[in-house]
Amino acid sequence: MKKTLLLIALLVIGSIQAQEKISSKKKKFYIPVIKYSEFPVLDNALTQTTFYQMDKELMQEEIILKKKYFHIDGFIKDPANGKLKIYLTVALPRFNATKVDSTFDKKRNSWEFQVYSNYDVRIKVDAKCGDKILFTQDFNSVESHIVGGTYEKGKVKLAVELSNKRSAQAEKDGDYTAEELGIDHIIFSSVDRIQNFLNYKLAYYVDESKIKFEFVTSKGHSEYNQMLAFENEITAQMEKVTLEKGLDEKLLTPHLQYLEGLLVKYPPSPANENIRFIVTNNLAETYFLLENKEKALLYANLLVENDKQDSRGSSIIKKVNNGYFADKKIRSHTPRFADLKKLGVQIAEEKEERRLAFFEKIAQQDAEWEVEKATREASVEKARMQRFNMLDSIPYQLNANLLAKVVDNLGGREALKKVEKAHLFSKLKIEGNNITQTEEKWATNSNYLLRKKMPESYYEIVNGAEAWSHDDRESGLNAKWAKLTAYDYANLSKNVDLINFLTDLRLDLWNNYEVLQDEMYEGKLCYHLNYFEKTLSSGNRTIPKTDYHVFIDKENYTIVSTEKTEYDNGNKSFFEKKLFGDYRPVTILNSGKIPYKINYEIEDFNGETIYQEQREKIEINPVFGNRIFMKEVYFGGFK
Numbered sequence: 001m002k003k004t005l006l007l008i009a010l011l012v013i014g015s016i017q018a019q020e021k022i023s024s025k026k027k028k029f030y031i032p033v034i035k036y037s038e039f040p041v042l043d044n045a046l047t048q049t050t051f052y053q054m055d056k057e058l059m060q061e062e063i064i065l066k067k068k069y070f071h072i073d074g075f076i077k078d079p080a081n082g083k084l085k086i087y088l089t090v091a092l093p094r095f096n097a098t099k100v101d102s103t104f105d106k107k108r109n110s111w112e113f114q115v116y117s118n119y120d121v122r123i124k125v126d127a128k129c130g131d132k133i134l135f136t137q138d139f140n141s142v143e144s145h146i147v148g149g150t151y152e153k154g155k156v157k158l159a160v161e162l163s164n165k166r167s168a169q170a171e172k173d174g175d176y177t178a179e180e181l182g183i184d185h186i187i188f189s190s191v192d193r194i195q196n197f198l199n200y201k202l203a204y205y206v207d208e209s210k211i212k213f214e215f216v217t218s219k220g221h222s223e224y225n226q227m228l229a230f231e232n233e234i235t236a237q238m239e240k241v242t243l244e245k246g247l248d249e250k251l252l253t254p255h256l257q258y259l260e261g262l263l264v265k266y267p268p269s270p271a272n273e274n275i276r277f278i279v280t281n282n283l284a285e286t287y288f289l290l291e292n293k294e295k296a297l298l299y300a301n302l303l304v305e306n307d308k309q310d311s312r313g314s315s316i317i318k319k320v321n322n323g324y325f326a327d328k329k330i331r332s333h334t335p336r337f338a339d340l341k342k343l344g345v346q347i348a349e350e351k352e353e354r355r356l357a358f359f360e361k362i363a364q365q366d367a368e369w370e371v372e373k374a375t376r377e378a379s380v381e382k383a384r385m386q387r388f389n390m391l392d393s394i395p396y397q398l399n400a401n402l403l404a405k406v407v408d409n410l411g412g413r414e415a416l417k418k419v420e421k422a423h424l425f426s427k428l429k430i431e432g433n434n435i436t437q438t439e440e441k442w443a444t445n446s447n448y449l450l451r452k453k454m455p456e457s458y459y460e461i462v463n464g465a466e467a468w469s470h471d472d473r474e475s476g477l478n479a480k481w482a483k484l485t486a487y488d489y490a491n492l493s494k495n496v497d498l499i500n501f502l503t504d505l506r507l508d509l510w511n512n513y514e515v516l517q518d519e520m521y522e523g524k525l526c527y528h529l530n531y532f533e534k535t536l537s538s539g540n541r542t543i544p545k546t547d548y549h550v551f552i553d554k555e556n557y558t559i560v561s562t563e564k565t566e567y568d569n570g571n572k573s574f575f576e577k578k579l580f581g582d583y584r585p586v587t588i589l590n591s592g593k594i595p596y597k598i599n600y601e602i603e604d605f606n607g608e609t610i611y612q613e614q615r616e617k618i619e620i621n622p623v624f625g626n627r628i629f630m631k632e633v634y635f636g637g638f639k
Contacts, residue, residue, distance in 0.1 A: 022274045023218045027231075031241040031289075033209045034334060037074075037202050041129045042084060043334060046343055048075040049082030055092040061184050065090075068188075070195050074204025074336065076343055086198065087126040088191075093119035093183050119183065121190045127202065135201070139194055204336055206243065211285055212312065214278040223262065223275070230255040234286065246333040247289050259283050268306070276306045284316045296320050372486060376465035376493070383497055383508055384445055390507045391417055398511045402527060405557040410503060411592020419498045419589075420444060423619040428452075431610040439613065441501070442622075448495040460484075462492045502594055502618070504562050504578060509548060518554065522579065526551040526560050543570040558583050558593060577601040588620040 036043070050070050054062040070086055071077060120140070127134040215231045216224055233255055237247050262279045266272040284299035297320055303313030390397060391413040394404050407413055424441040440451045448462040459470035467484035484492065495501045497508065513529035520526070529550040537543045549563040559580050566574040582597035596618070602609040 022216065022221055024214050024274070024278055025217050027213050027215055027235070029211045029213070029235075029238040030208050031211065031238060032243050033207055034243060034336060035203075035205050035207045037204055039129070039134050039202065041132055041134070042202065042204075043336065045083035045129050046076060046336070046340055047078040047082035048072050048084040048086065049078050049080060050086045050088060053087070053089045055090065057092055058090060058183075058187070061090075061187055064184070064188070065191065069191055070198060072195075072202050073199055074340065075202075076340065076347065083129060084202065085128045087124075087128070088194075089124040089126075090187060091122045093121045093186055119186050121186055123187075123190055123194065125194060125198070127198070139190060139197075206337060211238070211289065212281075213285060214281050216278060226258055227278075230259065230282070234282075241333070243333060243337050244335045246291070247286070249290050252286065252290070256283065256286060263302070273306060277303070280306055281312055284313065288316055288320060293320060293323075373465040376486075376489060380446060380464060380493065380496060383493075387497055387499065387507050388417060390510065399513070399515055399529075402515070402552070402557075403510060406505065406552060406559070409557045409593060410499070410505070411586070411589030415589045415592060416499055419502075419620055421621050422498050422502055423617075423622045424502075424615055425617040426613045426615045429612045429614070441495075443495055443498060443501045445498070446496065448492060448501070450495075460492055462489065462496055467492055504559060504580070506548070506550075513548075513550065519551065521551045521560055524560055525554045527554060537569065543567065559595070573604065575601075575603040586618060586620060594618055 048070065050066070052062050052065055054065075065088070072084070072086075075082070075084060123139045124136070125139060126136045213231075213234060216227045218224060233251060234247075237251070241247065259279050259282060263276060266275050266279075268276065280299050280303040284296055284303050287295040287299060297317060300313050300316040300320065303316070305313075391407065394400055394407060394413065397403055407416065410416060421444045422442065424439075426439045426441070428437040428439055430437065437452065442449050446462075446464045448460075450460045452458060459468070461468045461470075467489040469482050469484055469488075470480055471482070494506070494508075497506075499505050499507055509531055512531040512533075514531065516528040516530050518525055519528045521528075527550075529548075529552070531548040532544065533546040533548070534542050535545040544567040546567070547563075547565040549561075551560045551562075552558070553560050561577065561579045563577045564575070565572060577600070579599040579601075580595035580597070581599075582595065583593035584596050585591035586594050596615040598613040598615075600609070600611050600613065
């Protein structure tokens with residue numbers, strides 16, 4: 001019995017000596033990890049959109065905010081359809097008080113003062129993912145804006161009074177813009193802090209984590225070979241860790257079971273401190289990396305109890321407790337950034353495709369414009385030559401006697417050929433409106449301009465092959481000026497012909513007119529001329545396009561009236577009637593008579609419009625160089 005007890009005592013002492021002689025080494029690994037949002041619902045959200053509800057006086061600031069904010073780490077900014085939606089409600093900042101701060105300038109041996117306007121800023125932030133509200137928070141702060149520069153002591157009081165007066169006046173009648181008061185900088189400063197807060201709450205970003213394992217180096221130790229197998233496995237796996245993939249639990253399971261068995265084999269005792277420290281540290285770190293919260297905490301607490309060397313146990317507990325788990329996962333390794341990269345590449349490719357398509361479209365439009373331009377220039381030149389040819393060869397035209405008498409009444413062919421420019425100034429009286437409006441028109445062989453001086457003034461311009469319209473109701477230079485289509489150009493370019501511009505006589509259509517039976521019109525016996533222009537439909541049927549009527553006084557050969565009816569796909573779409581009166585002689589046209597009064601009757605998709613144009617002035621070959629409105633025409637990009 002004594003021998004047996006002695007043998008057991010020797011074995012225990014030998015074991016204790018073996019444990020005391022155990023040696024180990026620390027090994028550090030650096031692995032990429034994702035620092036995640038505290039909201040697991042965002043794990044599958046890759047895009048972000050911000051919506052703004054701004055005070056009406058902050059429209060300009062809203063435009064800047066949309067361009068500049070928000071850029072949340074780990075998300076791609078989407079203008080409209082982001083999965084993460086941030087709503088910003090910004091009230092107009094209110095003036096709070098004026099403050100003065102001072103600094104001492106050692107070089108000048110004097111005090112310098114700065115005046116600050118303080119404003120109360122109230123911004124509400126709501127964050128949603130799909131239908132789930134993540135959080136709602138009010139950001140109320142007092143922001144300062146420096147008024148002017150630095151002031152000397154004697155001028156500080158005046159600066160404060162001016163600041164107070166200016167802010168009070170602005171709140172009273174809105175004379176100052178947000179930019180002038182410095183409110184825009186105040187808002188941007190507040191939103192900068194909100195962006196930092198949102199990144200703290202919502203962002204995902206890439207980081208690097210340092211993991212420390214403890215490995216046995218005592219080759220004579222009974223557990224050395226199996227612990228070496230764990231060291232080799234964990235080392236191999238740590239080198240393969242990526243943002244998308246962590247450790248392989250299946251390959252590590254037998255090793256973890258072995259380590260857990262060691263804690264039973266070596267119960268708590270002073271002799272087993274080293275082996276238990278190594279085992280509990282490795283188990284806690286491994287289970288933390290495997291995102292097993294319960295076991296990571298279990299072995300981290302055992303490590304703390306056995307931890308006589310450093311604070312690794314409490315460090316692991318802190319990492320676990322500060323982690324946001326979803327489905328028992330700590331979300332350190334997800335395909336988020338790989339998906340984000342793919343999405344970024346996809347968006348970049350789509351943008352590139354759109355960019356290339358845009359330039360292809362521009363190139364195609366340029367090519368089409370060159371063809372259209374050549375067609376239009378040829379048409380303008382043809383019209384000019386046709387007018388001269390018509391005037392030179394009146395006896396050879398259809399209804400020559402009638403045409404000659406009409407031309408003679410206008411001053412004769414030689415006088416008409418010398419007309420190079422024309423300018424009209426008229427007063428308009430619109431039915432049901434006693435307020436007189438004014439209208440200016442001018443034209444040359446290649447230019448036509450109409451300017452109506454109305455509350456919403458506009459221009460229509462033809463310059464050679466180009467045609468533009470201008471609308472004051474639009475905002476922005478590009479929006480105000482629009483290039484006209486071939487159809488609109490065709491309608492306006494008729495006014496490039498100066499005879500048509502002055503009298504509404506269409507020489508280009510004369511040989512198409514058919515003389516119908518004489519007709520009483522406005523109490524006058526008139527020649528009735530008609531041209532019914534037709535075209536082919538998509539079904540190859542002949543359908544009406546435009547119906548022209550001209551009534552000419554048989555007594556003095558003046559144009560009494562013209563009528564035009566346009567058809568769209570065979571259906572009437574536009575009707576215009578002009579009644580000419582008050583013909584007056586013009587000296588430069590050999591006393592040829594030009595109408596000074598025109599009654600208009602128009603019917604289109606807007607309904608019926610009736611108005612009268614009373615020409616106050618008609619100038620033939622005037623000088624336009626000092627016309628103010630021409631600057632506006634050329635300012636519109638019209639060369």
